[in-house]
Amino acid sequence: KESSDRGNKDGRHGGDIQGIIGHLDYIEKMGFTQIWLNPVLENDQQRYSYHGYSTTNYYNIDPRFGSNEVYKELSSKAKLRDIGLIMDLILNHIGSEHWWMKDMPSEDWINNNGDFVRSNHIHESVHDPYLTKSQKDLFSSGWFVKTMPDLNQNNKFLENYLIQNSIWWIEYADLSGFRIDTYPYIDKNFLSVWSERIATEYPNFNFVGEEWSSNITMVSYWQQGSNRYDDYRSFIPSMMDFPLQEALVNSLLSKETWETGIKDLYKVLANDYLYGNPYNLVVFAGNHDMTRIFSQLNEDMDLYKMAMTYIYTTRGIPQVYYGTEILMEGPADHGTLRADFPGGWNNDKVNAFKGSGLKNEQKDAQSFTKKLLNWRKESLPVTQGKFIHFYPSGGVYIYFRKYEDELVMVLMNNNNKTKNISTDRFFELLADKKQGISIVGNKVYDLTTKINLPGKSALILEIH
Template sequence: MRHYKLLGAFLSLLMIGFHAHAKYEIDRVEPTFWWTGMKNQDLQLMIYGEKISDLKPEVSYQGVTLKQAISVESPNYLFLDLHISPETNPGKFDILFKDVKGKTVKRYAYELKERSQKGEEYKGFDNSDVMYLITPDRFVNGNPDNDNVAGLKEQSDRNFKGGRHGGDIQGIINSLDYIKDMGFTAIWVNPVLENDQETYSYHGYSTTDFYRVDPRFGTNEEYKQLSDQAASKDIKLIMDMILNHCGSEHWWMKDLPSSDWLNYQEGEFVQTNHKKAAILDPYASKIDKEKYFDGWFVKTMPDLNQRNPLMANYLIQNTIWWVEYLNLAGIRMDTYSYPDMDFMAEWTRRVMEEYPNFNIVGEEWSENPALVSYWQKGKENFNGYVSYLPSLMDFPLQGALKKSLQREAVQAYNGGLNTVYEMLANDFLYADPFNLVIFPDNHDMDRFFTQVNGDVGLFKMGVAYVLTMRGIPQLYYGTEVLMQNEGHPGDHGIIRTDFPGGWEGDKVNAFTGEGLSGEQKDAKEFVKRLLNWRKDNKAVQEGKLTHYAPENNDIYVYFRYNADEKVMVVLNKSKNNQTLKLDRFSQLLEGVTQGKDVISGKSFDMKDSIELTADSPMVLELK
């Protein structure tokens, strides 16, 4: 027995000696800092560093309580649950890390900042706005010095359509006056967080650090500068976020916290089946649903397991951190339906609880309005699922608009402009159709001018429709100068072509008009006129909507109106001039005598009929 006691004492001394000489590191603490006065008073810190879970953390700061420390499978992680009381003052405090003998072997200074404004004061994007969607790498190269950054895997190659071209945050800052002058009131910027992938890293959808702007785009401070300068020009910033997946080169991939940090973490690669219908299908198999939610997009995009509560909290806090840090006016959430659906409900609930007047638009890429409407806040779903998502991208209406404007569309009951009319009639499915984001195209689909086969008349009708229809409009950068991808259908590298004039030495400059064709200049002026007019028209921004079923599939009429203003929109898809009799619209034309076309400036007597120009829209202010 004495031998066992001696052996135990020896092992204890050995362990004490081991801990005394162990090298402990703190490589990361995320969130990197936080704020006092948040509505949710709990904060969970992820501490990462060599053998950090061997140590016992302690906190001594008035108002801050360390509730618990959570160890996971990897010894290099420690999660700290803190409670921050409402009375806590901003400031820095030390987190002490002690060994088994109670000796402090590491300390970390953590900061609580003072909030610049309360959550209720964060005003989200709304119907008064029009978004300008920007792919940063392809917009403007404002700082050529950051095109190539030592230590990052992919370097600049403007000759490669799938490579990095050098556009950056500084380029967007430099272009804010142009964006404001055009009439846009919000910018949705594709992701700019670090994407340290081997190839195709420019698009930003393979995040490798959720708290760091990619140095090839700039810095966190420049991102904040963009937000501040945009706000000074009454332009709102909308951040593109991804909760479904990260990049395969994310820093934690070399040392995952636990065996359930990712979906399908071990074994062969399992790709998502993209079967969105399985979400609502009453007959769907378990495996179909599992592969939809848990499967990876591609091998370089590991699918995050939001059912792990530590992962879930990490992602929620990261979102709130960026909203608070940047004073965001909104979020566009990528692939909204692909993560765990219960987590997405909790994510939106937590964000909207912290910022009640905020707005979030989710991407559910389906042309089936029953699938899209399922995710909107206020929808009473058959299975009891409760969502807190305010807005969605209106893919059903976009698809219908594209089909309606095709010249080859069959001129039958469901052909022509009747297609978009019938899709709009499905608005009864949505809890709030006026809070949907409507658009002619985006960064993932053919350019709108390509969709309408280079037909300027159809282009103008589509843009006029988007800018006067219910919802919140969004246009993609370059739409105003007829950018297209003719001959390259679905080619993202061509769809996301560099904006003309965004690089020194460009022969064509869309900012100044130098080198633009007559058609391009005319299109730019058309878009600018409508955008700036829309800024001051409350009827189009937030008024009621009444539309009339197309009697022939070439003419579609709808009205936007409130107590003070009334607008009549007429789309004439016919290749011929038409006479439009007005008696059918008497309900909304009562007391109206004059109409002035916002586009042409012409005035019309609204007594019996008006003459419509072939292949064009008309936006009439009624008096």
């Protein structure tokens, strides 16, 4: 129903799966190991169909992106480069143009008898002990928006349909993971069944849920193995770490005081005991729904490097929104936020795939990303090691990643001025180790003397 028009920032621009296949070399060389595409299933809506979150066919790739066969080809060719493919899955709702809306399989297939009743969008509704049942139900059974009819997963036929569809795509496309949209909006009893079926069938298959909340208890509630206030059973192995993202931005933008600053990062991680497995959380600086991280940080290159250094070295699995590596800017306006990656079209004046036309700052960011991500792939302390941190002192936050005898040290100075940092209080980890080599710059640091760390900077050292 909607054709391509690059002049319309809120419309389809013509990018497709074949274009991704054609640039797998860039993705591989940059150091990325997974590709998470926003939904590419058929989304035949009248407007705003490019984003994919209004599914109109659960078994077909949108023909404007390609075909099922091309999607499968992307998966297989990416796998040859040790890159996995993650499907963005929408279990909560469909698009209003889905054929079900014209011929519902049963009267209770869609919540509220198929009539539009808006969700209250109050995430606390799932947990609030004082709400009435009708208020609780409104969150999960109300429609997200008018063009997204809410599925009633209490219908056992629909439940089975969604489970079988998920399994089919894992098998058909040899997927490496799922990202599940609007996780808490979905009926929680269905999620318990669905997540158990997927986890049982594929014990090593990782899938992550989106609970957009800065409340750690609300995010941790869903992860498998977390301690809960009730007897709810959940089998989803990972969640998006929204609390950490918010703390990261706030800490870097705040002045260093008794209550604010880099210590906000420490405080979030100090609550990791609430999670079943904090090492399997997905950590990120930005995504497709929020102002780009470079813009959030006031287009400050120093803060950008601090933020991304943290994302690449903290506990968890880092996720990078496309274009972050070339400092793409944009407000939360979706059209601007999801702008074309430069170089994807023949007439583009800038080609980020080849580095032509980029500003020096963008080239620096791209090189910085490539260096850290490719180093990270080979670093056992960062990918498999324990996370150990020290309470921030004087606006400086220091943490370690440790795997057997291998050790990585990360130092973050959130002050405007240089800090000279003594290593004395890290004796339990450093012991008799006397030397650190920086990952960016390959500079040797003597750990028996104070480390000179410039203001608004981060330093990664491999300890020897």
